[in-house]
Amino acid sequence: MEEEVKGTFKLADLGSLLLNSFKAVLKGEFLLRLNASRYFIHIVYAFVLMAGIIWISLKIDDTTARVEQNKAVLEDLEIVCKQREFELVECCRRSTVEKNLIKMGSELRDRETPLTVMKK
């Protein structure tokens, strides 16, 4: 019978619960009243985790920004590579090589007989 009375919820209980909680907060006893002192290490751990998350998200920002900067550097290097490749291929044109040889005064000319391949 007593248990039934205890389990009955009244609006006045909520009021007294809030009032008691407020008083406990003012007195700095809220967590102690909840008997949370044994979870103190967990609470500290949760704070550390939160701080960690903030720190990591800042580091992620830093890293992604560096990724973008490196992308730009890579793009520049790719452009240089393409330009070099382009110039190299330009120089390799058969008639360009012939012209350059003549310009340089070389007596080397295109062969006038087919190659002979020597095999071991």
Add this chain to the structure above:
Amino acid sequence: MDAAGGNKKKRDRIGIVLYATYLCLLLASVLVVGRLIQIQVAFTPNPRIERVLTPSVTSTTIEARRGNIYDCEGRLLAISRPVYTLHMDCTVQKDRYASMSNGKELEQAWLAKAKELSAALAKEFPGKTADQYYRQISEGRRKGQKFLSICSGVDYNTYTRVMSFPLFNEGRFKGGVRVDKEYTRGYPYGDLARRTIGFVRSKNSTVGNTHVGIEGKFDETLKGKDGIEWLRVTDYGMAHNNDSIYVDASDGKDIRTTINIDYQDIADKALREQIETDDEIEGGCVILMEVGTGAIKAMVNLLRDPKTGKLEESQNLAVGRLGEPGSVFKITTLMTALEDSIVTSLDDVIPGNNGRIEGYRYETDQHILDYQREHHTKQIPIIYGVKISSNYVFRYLAIKNYENRPKEFLANLQKYKLTEAYDFDVDGMPRPSLPNPDSRYWHKSDLGQVAMGYSVTETPLHIITFYNAIANKGKMMKPYLVDGPQILNERICSKATADTLTRGLKAVTEDGTASRLRTAKVQVAGKTGTSRVVLDNGRYESADGRKKNQGTFVGFFPADDPQYSVITVVYSKLSYRNFYGSQYPAGTVKTIVDKLHDVDPHWRSTIGKTAQK
């Protein structure tokens, strides 16, 4: 009790301090929470401040890399690379200097650097003098000009040089330089195979034909698909925004063509050597094809620019230009006659008839009269007709045997694939035309005209495909630049017919119209052809007696073991002179054959153990 009282007093003081601190922190946290709620629910920030402080998120396009084009040996033919356009904001720092106490000195120093910049620009781009550059910059500064064009379309090397010039090396906010980068297509071999490799014009181009050559035909494969990325501003710079969608770019695929750029260079040079100095030549084309596969190893298209007079790759004549082929078409007549057993051997003879066909108003064939006179005979061997390219012999063969059944004669041309525009790796192949016996425009003389390559129009690609089939013993391969080998017609003629035709074509280069090729390093079998081009007046001659010629040589080599077939067509301008297939075209082919003999692996010899096996 005292001690207890003292302890209690001490505890109270610490307790009060701690309690006061706690209350302060509690109050602060209540304020913070309250403010947070207020900001979330009721706060309306100043829009200007909000705009400045809110990290902006911008969408950027991740450009897909356009695929490269390579030749058959993996050498680069086309690549995407950036070109730069540089502008200058002449007013940079001007207002700031004006508000400073030493502004005049700073302004003078800026202008002095602008003078140095002008001198450097004049050296790099000789189109303007240093004074002209300086005047533009200084006047632009005075007038408040924020956009002065410096250069456009310059490559990376030039860009880096220009960026090292005085003032420009101070960057955008001090030097005023603004750079636009745009990726364009680069062709390291310049004009070589330019029309075959092709290009894609911008969508805004006023020219209708925006997709040209391999670039145009395979644009979808080459271009890939652009992606999207959202970037946000962070304290460290722009960073990828993980909360937004990200679509990665799908790069375009590379394409490997059948072109051998060395052979292209050889063919290009050979044709230029022949026609470059003759201003009466409009242009010409060369196709070099691998006999067994139909792979095109070189395709040269040179057309003289009317203004500059230079030969340029501005039109694909080889694929797109129709013309009456002339005598090179006579071999189709001979093939038909051989296949239908009208001619069994090239040693067969036909009556000479003094070079005339009874009932027809064709001109007399002078060669036949000469032969009859020299050999005291009225019989003409077919092989002689092939060697000297007699109009009479081929007209005779067609008219005497197909006069009453011209459709059967023309049906063979369909079998030889000389009547259709088949799918090719470069767009722009027109459909050949030939007269229709059912048409009211058909005249009985048309049959004889077709037999010798008139009244019918073909592209150089159609003609070489036909000759390539002869070299390939009757198997007609589809010409290709990118996709693999395909058969157009498994057998256009028997092996015996192909051998007989090869014998005739060898005779042409041994002591016939193409005797210029007799001294080639490799024996060539081929045929010359010269035709006149129909002018705007509908005739072959202008009112003042000038004409345009189309000279052709087509053949294959080595004659007994064909590896390559080749065609050269040269087009003349309106001229009083005659241009024959035995001249420039045969000369071009001789140079190509001689060069290929020296460089192509087919002619290499091997010594050593492997060779002995």
